[in-house]
Each structure stands twice: as structure tokens, then as C-alpha cells.
Amino acid sequence: MGKDFSSALRPAIVMTILFAALLGIAYPLAMTGIGQAIFPVQANGSLVREAGGRVIGSTVVGQAFTSDRYFQTRPSAAGKGYDGLASSGSNLGPTSQALIDRVKPDVVRRQREGVTGGVPADLVTASGSGLDPDLSPAAALAQASRVARVRGLPTGRVESLVTAHIETSMLGDPHVNVLALNRALDAVAPAR
Structure with a gap:
């Protein structure tokens, strides 16, 4: 049981870090950049x-x-x-x-x-x-x-x-x- 838990823990941590970086940093930066490029007036209020x-x-x-x-x-x-x-x-x-x-x-x-x-x-x-x-x-x-x-x-x-x-x-x-x-x-x- 302990071996199964530790073998499943590593991929879970990696996926959490990956998706946090992807959806918490990369995606918001990409959308902000696209908004600034295409709709600068609206993107700035x-x-x-x-x-x-x-x-x-x-x-x-x-x-x-x-x-x-x-x-x-x-x-x-x-x-x-x-x-x-x-x-x-x-x-x-x-x-x-x-x-x-x-x-x-x-x-x-x-x-x-x-x-x-x-x-x-x-x-x-x-x-x-x-x-x-x-x-x-x-x-x-x-x-x-x-x-x-x-x-x-x-x-x-x-x-x-x-x-x-x-x-x-x-x-x-x-x-x-x-x-x-x-x-x-x-x-x-x-x-x-």
C-alpha cells in the first residue's frame, strides 16, 4: 500500500505544478498579451x-x-x-x-x-x-x-x-x- 501511494504521489505533484504553471501563469499572460495587442483600449479599461x-x-x-x-x-x-x-x-x-x-x-x-x-x-x-x-x-x-x-x-x-x-x-x-x-x-x- 505504501509503495503504491509513493509511486502515485510523484506524478500527482508533477501534474499539479505543470497545470498551475500552465493555467495560473502561461494562459493568463497569453490572454493579457492578446488583449493588449488586439483590443488595447478595452484591455486598459x-x-x-x-x-x-x-x-x-x-x-x-x-x-x-x-x-x-x-x-x-x-x-x-x-x-x-x-x-x-x-x-x-x-x-x-x-x-x-x-x-x-x-x-x-x-x-x-x-x-x-x-x-x-x-x-x-x-x-x-x-x-x-x-x-x-x-x-x-x-x-x-x-x-x-x-x-x-x-x-x-x-x-x-x-x-x-x-x-x-x-x-x-x-x-x-x-x-x-x-x-x-x-x-x-x-x-x-x-x-x-
Whole structure:
């Protein structure tokens, strides 16, 4: 019995070391290299930079815009807000009293900001990851009058800016990237 165990131990150790090196080192390095070669922007986080090279955000990770001069993103359930290290949803279902209690003040706040009619759900509820960078076109258009009023622009001009930034794909619903929209807004009427 002891001889069988020791004869089986050596190949098991060799295979463990081999597969650890192959799948723990070689494969990740190969995939990182391929990603950097074929998709360098995406492999490095889809970062958005100012003209001077300073990183101001990412096209795939949401960030908080708190000024009324900007379109605001979905609420975040990730840590203290858009914390990539704490990415998660709230796990609160539609019948959860905790969700209802959390959403009610947001609905009132959005209505005070000028959203009329029904408040789009993505203006008051977090996404599954808590890091969603996009809004539905309805949620972006619902904020257009506030942004136009604060910036002193015609509402139609801001609405046309939103419409120009609606992205569609074969899969998924149309959406508006909030960072791209806010950057275009600053190009039209720079923030003071």
C-alpha cells in the first residue's frame, strides 16, 4: 500500500505544478498579451482622457455627476457609490419595503428637478453591478429640461444632443452613455 501511494504521489505533484504553471501563469499572460495587442483600449479599461492626457472616466464604468449642470447617472449600490471594488447590486426585489423606502425620496427629488409624468426606473434604481455608465433615452430626456434651464440653453438643443447620443446594438435596449453625453454638453456650453 505504501509503495503504491509513493509511486502515485510523484506524478500527482508533477501534474499539479505543470497545470498551475500552465493555467495560473502561461494562459493568463497569453490572454493579457492578446488583449493588449488586439483590443488595447478595452484591455486598459476604456479610459477617457482630457486633451492634456488626464483620465476623467471610463466609458464602461459609471461615475457620479452631482452638479445640476450635468446629466446624472443611475444611483449606485456599489460601496459608497461607483466603487469598483465593491461592485454589486442591492439584492432588493420589487416587493422589498427597503427598496420602496429608498426609492421614494429619489422619485420626489427627481420630480422637484423637473421630471414630469412617470419617473423612468433607471433614474431611481441601481443596476445589477451598481456601476452602469448608461441610461435609457427616456431617463436622459427626462433630465433635459433641468440641464437646459441650469445651463441657459434651449431645451430643444439639449434634447437633440441626447438624441444624437443614443446608441443601439443588436442585443439590448437603446442607451445613452452619460459620460459621453456630458462631455458633448461641455463642448456646446462649457461648465463655468
